[in-house]
Amino acid sequence: MPNRGNDSCPRGVRGMQVGVHLSLWTDQWDAPVVDYIDRAAQLGFDCVEIPLTNPEAVDVEALRDRLACNGISAYCGTGLGPDTDITSESSEIRARGRVHLARCLDIAHRLGSPTLGGVIHSAWGKREPVHSDARKWAVQILREAAEQAAEWNMRLALECINRYENSFVNTVSQGLCLIDQVGMPNVGLHLDTYHMNIEERSVDASIESAGQHLYHIHLSESDRGYPGGGNIQWDLVFSALRNIGYQGSAIIESYVRPGVQCGTDVCIWRAIEPDIDESLTRSLEFVRSRILRAY
Template sequence: MPRFGAHAFIWAAEWSPEAAEKVVAGAAEAGLDFVEIPLLRPERFDVALTRRLLQQYGLGCTCSLALPVEASLPEHPEAATRFLMQALDTAHRLGSPVLTGVTYATLGALSGRAPSNEDYAVIVRALKPVARHAARLGMRLGLEPVNRYETYLLNLAAQGLALIERLDEPNVFLHLDTYHMNIEEKGFRDPIVRAGRHLGYIHLSESDRGTPGTGNVHWDEVFAGLSEIGFGGDLVMESFVTLNPEIARATCMWRKVVEDPQAMVREGLAFLRRKAHQYGLLT
């Protein structure tokens, strides 16, 4: 049965001691199974504090990231591999079963050209040892396609699946996001169904990153597709209420999309849970 979680940026933009407690307490109060923690700078992350908070509130976690500029792909493959290895070790110490997100690119880094076969070959060479290290830790590695304004490398589920095939590592999975799907895909159900067993994680995000159920995402298509494939991965509400400057710049989030964050958490989660129950994903 899928677990239900939410991204930390719903509650806080940073991971200071005060912010971490706000995030974990908020996720626990919302009745979630886990919180998604952004590991933007794993070398600075306070693992001991975070583990203590997760245990105190009885929550699990997952970890996500995008590559920093100094470890971007395909430009800096050795640095990308080192960065991801360190992030995997940190995620493992936190108890996360996955490291996911834009593990193959730097958000906002655009080449001005279409991706080449050599670009993907470099990415495969950089990610293969990362996937194998994840396997040694008992973890899985996710690939999240995002929209064309944030990367030129993976925009569609089909491109993510093609890269998974080239990587040929059994613990690599596809991570979809309904915000990006709303921009890039022809619909929601078909990409989910085509992904099938490779789909391990999904961000449930509204078309404006605001409260789920208030925008243009076709939620019945999303949940029908998930039900059709017997989805058993993680369902994650991702709404950007707070953002640190690095992510705001990369995602071009310059205005508030939610006026009342508490109402967004309450109403958005209730909406998504109703849909998950309606389509038999939660009991």
């Protein structure tokens, strides 16, 4: 059976829906993104990823209307922070993390997203060694979130990110170990080629090791720019995705602008791309061409 990340999304190319992360255009993580849905559709994307950094500020109805008007589908992602870290020694912080995940799942469900991805296993930016009981705490809360997600036929996708941004789950093998301990069939992995290029000795072999547990993938260059302009070996990436039968979402998530929160927080100190939309259009064409070549 093909590994379909989302059977409800319209098919893009060879069963892969190529999307864009809407934070690419925003200055701040919790800025409204509704108008960028129009922009993504005009550029030709099949779907978008909507960040749920601050679920209380999300206008669900406005997003739903704009998605429907453009005939475009949504995926949702979030990230835990120091105040919502489910691996924290503080039971109060872990409780806030549980509530945050529940709220994000509710919004994702209402937006028609089949998956809630992102750094949902611990705090983004956590750079210290984790507590000896951290895994136990994370497993318990992720299992509860997975049960809630299952009621809506949704999945959780835990993102493996690089060592400079998190100290808990950096590699595919670590991610597989965690989802095995959670023990829920709707909990899988969210991979990102930028992070994998730092942490994995072989990006394509790691994708293949994820296999049927890969639920979501971000495409980003070695310099965090748009796919096609760096040294990521994209033919190997898409061949690996083909080999595991992946036919889900492929989201371009790049941060290319200095001087804004979304750039500063990921250490973007120079303009990675000269023209955002022009470069993004070329990258979309590049990604689709590589999918066609591989599939």
